[in-house]
Amino acid sequence: MAKVLGKEVLRSDLIALKVEAPEIAKKAKAGQFVVVRADEVGERIPLSLARISPEDGSLGLVVQTIGVTSSKLGAMNVGDDIADIAGPMGHATPIKNYGRVALLGGGFGAAPMYPIGKALKEAGNTVTSIIGARSADLLVYEKELAEFSDQVLVSTDDGSKGFKGLVTDVLKQEIEANGVDWVMAIGPAIMMKFVSLATKPYGIKTFVSLNPIMVDGTGMCGACRVSVGGKTMFGCTDGPDFDGHLVDWDLLMTRQRTYLTEEKVAMEKYSCSCVPSAK
Amino acid sequence: MPEQDAKARGRNFEEVTIGFTAEDALREANRCLACKKRDCVSGCPVEVPIPEFIALIKEGDFIGAAKKIKEKNPVPAVCGRVCPQESQCESKCALGKKNEPVAIGRMERFVADYERVNGGGSSNGQVKKPKPSGFKVAVVGTGPAGLVVAADLAKLGHEVTMFEALHKAGGVLVYGIPEFRLPKAIVQSEVDGIKALGVNIKVDSVVGKLYTIDELLGDFDAVFIGSGAGLPMFLNIPGENLNGVYSANEFLTRTNLMKAYLFPEYDTPIKKGGHVAVVGGGNVAMDSARTALRLGAEAVYLVYRRSMEELPARKEEVHHAIEEGIDFRLLTNPVEIVGEDGWVRGIKCVKMELGEPDESGRRRPVTIEGSEYVIEVDTVVMSIGTGSNPIIPNSTPDLEINRRGYIVADESGATSKPGVFAGGDIVTGSATVILAAGAGRKAANSIHEYLMTKVKA
Numbered sequence: 230m231a232k233v234l235g236k237e238v239l240r241s242d243l244i245a246l247k248v249e250a251p252e253i254a255k256k257a258k259a260g261q262f263v264v265v266r267a268d269e270v271g272e273r274i275p276l277s278l279a280r281i282s283p284e285d286g287s288l289g290l291v292v293q294t295i296g297v298t299s300s301k302l303g304a305m306n307v308g309d310d311i312a313d314i315a316g317p318m319g320h321a322t323p324i325k326n327y328g329r330v331a332l333l334g335g336g337f338g339a340a341p342m343y344p345i346g347k348a349l350k351e352a353g354n355t356v357t358s359i360i361g362a363r364s365a366d367l368l369v370y371e372k373e374l375a376e377f378s379d380q381v382l383v384s385t386d387d388g389s390k391g392f393k394g395l396v397t398d399v400l401k402q403e404i405e406a407n408g409v410d411w412v413m414a415i416g417p418a419i420m421m422k423f424v425s426l427a428t429k430p431y432g433i434k435t436f437v438s439l440n441p442i443m444v445d446g447t448g449m450c451g452a453c454r455v456s457v458g459g460k461t462m463f464g465c466t467d468g469p470d471f472d473g474h475l476v477d478w479d480l481l482m483t484r485q486r487t488y489l490t491e492e493k494v495a496m497e498k499y500s501c502s503c504v505p506s507a508k
Numbered sequence: 509m510p511e512q513d514a515k516a517r518g519r520n521f522e523e524v525t526i527g528f529t530a531e532d533a534l535r536e537a538n539r540c541l542a543c544k545k546r547d548c549v550s551g552c553p554v555e556v557p558i559p560e561f562i563a564l565i566k567e568g569d570f571i572g573a574a575k576k577i578k579e580k581n582p583v584p585a586v587c588g589r590v591c592p593q594e595s596q597c598e599s600k601c602a603l604g605k606k607n608e609p610v611a612i613g614r615m616e617r618f619v620a621d622y623e624r625v626n627g628g629g630s631s632n633g634q635v636k637k638p639k640p641s642g643f644k645v646a647v648v649g650t651g652p653a654g655l656v657v658a659a660d661l662a663k664l665g666h667e668v669t670m671f672e673a674l675h676k677a678g679g680v681l682v683y684g685i686p687e688f689r690l691p692k693a694i695v696q697s698e699v700d701g702i703k704a705l706g707v708n709i710k711v712d713s714v715v716g717k718l719y720t721i722d723e724l725l726g727d728f729d730a731v732f733i734g735s736g737a738g739l740p741m742f743l744n745i746p747g748e749n750l751n752g753v754y755s756a757n758e759f760l761t762r763t764n765l766m767k768a769y770l771f772p773e774y775d776t777p778i779k780k781g782g783h784v785a786v787v788g789g790g791n792v793a794m795d796s797a798r799t800a801l802r803l804g805a806e807a808v809y810l811v812y813r814r815s816m817e818e819l820p821a822r823k824e825e826v827h828h829a830i831e832e833g834i835d836f837r838l839l840t841n842p843v844e845i846v847g848e849d850g851w852v853r854g855i856k857c858v859k860m861e862l863g864e865p866d867e868s869g870r871r872r873p874v875t876i877e878g879s880e881y882v883i884e885v886d887t888v889v890m891s892i893g894t895g896s897n898p899i900i901p902n903s904t905p906d907l908e909i910n911r912r913g914y915i916v917a918d919e920s921g922a923t924s925k926p927g928v929f930a931g932g933d934i935v936t937g938s939a940t941v942i943l944a945a946g947a948g949r950k951a952a953n954s955i956h957e958y959l960m961t962k963v964k965a
Binding site: 252253256266267270271272273297298312313314315316317318444445447448449450451452454456461466480483484486487488491492494495498 | 673674675711712713714717718719738739740742744748749751752754755757758761762766767771772773774775776777778779850897898899
């Protein structure tokens with residue numbers, strides 16, 4: 230059981246929770262994740278860590294309320310209990326002084342960039358954070374990333390803020406203008422794929438935090454298997470970070486779609502049962 | 509023993525075998541000759557006092573019989589159901605030489621069930637609280653090996669804390685063995701019985717990630733590792749990452765631990781119905797095939813490269829699987845999983861024949877040239893065995909492991925690291941519930957001896 234200590238609505242569909250988990254907070258390193266089960270009938274889902282706070286024994290989780298579990302978590306309030314939280318899972322992101330690093334956060338991927346970027350900054354890197362959205366009102370985490378970044382670059386599809394276009398265009402400009410030694414991308418698979426494609430011609434080492442379907446998160450089932458450099462690996466125990474230039478992106482995206490039909494069924498059932506009742 | 513009708517049970521997750529009535533148990537108990545040799549006891553890896561508990565059944569003292577078993581075995585409702593008695597206690601029964609041996613497993617199950625229902629829960633044979641020894645022991649893993657270690661040490665007065673990576677205790681008893689062979693409520697009750705001895709169970713605690721073995725050694729006087737062999741193996745043939753290919757561990761964990769068979773009442777999904785191929789021939793393969801059937805599959809094929817004689821699964825389970833209509837494709841070896849748009853469409857197999865015996869003495873299967881054919885399926889479950897999970901060895905560099913990644917431990921369970929003991933599948937590789945329990949018993953004894961030497965020091 231883990232108590233919800235704080236809640237912030239970042240955007241109508243993006244909820245940040247502060248969760249009491251002192252033992253995990255003491256152990257977790259940037260880039261690791263937790264496996265969460267919302268309630269007794271719940272499924273186990275992996276969530277990246279948006280904040281690791283050993284000083285007050287809490288973890289920060291950001292969920293996009295698209296599926297049944299994320300909706301259950303998003304509906305929780307301060308004082309509620311999350312049934313299970315286990316971790317820290319996976320390997321930490323390798324933090325060292327690479328020189329000039331660029332971090333790209335797609336959607337709510339901007340949140341788990343926070344602990345990684347902070348650690349990279351503390352290791353002496355010059356940090357450029359690049360975030361994008363369809364329009365200015367959908368951007369999140371700009372202020373938070375500015376806490377440690379040397380610069381935060383923004384792009385929007387409609388040009389309502391920052392560069393008009395995609396985060397990959399901003400990245401290319403930054404590479405051409407100032408040079409970049411190391412790149413990390415967190416977000417939807419399609420975004421991480423295009424970031425990897427963008428850096429490949431430059432030969433810049435590019436880390437990605439893969440998000441395959443997981444069940445246990447401890448290496449016992451292989452649901453999260455991915456193909457990296459032609460080798461089958463388990464996302465939960467071999468990752469979640471991999472070399473973006475070696476990932477089989479099409480396989481990852483196909484496997485992520487395994488339960489689309491069932492996810493819809495579960496979501497419809499959840500939406501029905503959470504129509505406000507008389508009480 | 510009475511059973512659910514094969515047709516009806518193939519569509520539900522209810523227990524297949526219905527179990528003895530009190531009359532059945534009395535009748536069976538009276539067949540026992542109470543012979544002096546007690547060979548049955550030596551056939552049991554945890555040495556349950558078999559003639560003694562049967563004598564109590566003869567007197568009608570079923571709860572007393574359950575308590576008698578629990579002096580040696582804290583999980584009799586489990587063992588009575590899943591032990592291969594035909595190669596253990598019952599194989600040594602004197603009556604078995606000429607007739608059917610005494611049904612020890614079924615009587616064990618009956619008294620354990622009787623006690624749970626009529627005795628107000630699982631007692632674990634503890635009459636009074638032992639004197640606290642002042643020692644603390646950490647047990648990593650809550651499967652059969654760990655449960656026996658915890659129960660034994662708690663009865664000796666040691667303070668025991670168990671660490672479980674998943675959100676429920678029981679190991680393979682909760683995520684692996686299906687509901688229709690081992691109801692989860694029964695496992696829960698036996699785990700509760702162990703908690704009643706004062707054992708503390710911490711779930712959601714991945715040792716190797718949340719705490720290292722060295723950190724546990726700082727807080728505890730001894731550590732037992734019973735983390736099992738939970739790493740799934742694949743064949744490394746083309747198409748194994750297609751959608752619809754599961755490891756048996758994933759397929760069974762979704763169904764048993766996460767209750768995906770009750771989706772969408774429970775949130776975890778699983779692909780139901782269709783045509784399913786299960787690759788392998790062990791108990792886990794039988795469990796997977798019969799689970800697929802109960803999830804509504806129209807056809808389930810069991811693909812195994814040797815013949816019926818070499819199937820490693822228990823005879824009773826093979827028999828149940830055949831009765832329920834599993835289509836056995838023996839002497840058949842998968843070479844590729846064929847797909848379309850990322851999804852499984854079939855499994856390409858070659859036919860085999862048995863050649864000369866190999867090192868293990870089993871006749872080696874040899875491919876018949878030109879015999880390739882495709883079985884059309886949309887789900888494939890790989891059940892070809894499991895290996896050692898590297899999380900604990902990787903985070904404990906001075907713990908000796910063998911070439912296959914298993915922890916090296918001697919007969920007593922002692923590892924290369926002082927104060928650290930290990931037993932069950934993490935030492936032997938995949939074996940049976942009762943062998944893990946037996947290893948737990950030996951380790952508990954040596955942990956106790958180890959702690960007692962610490963007193964003198």
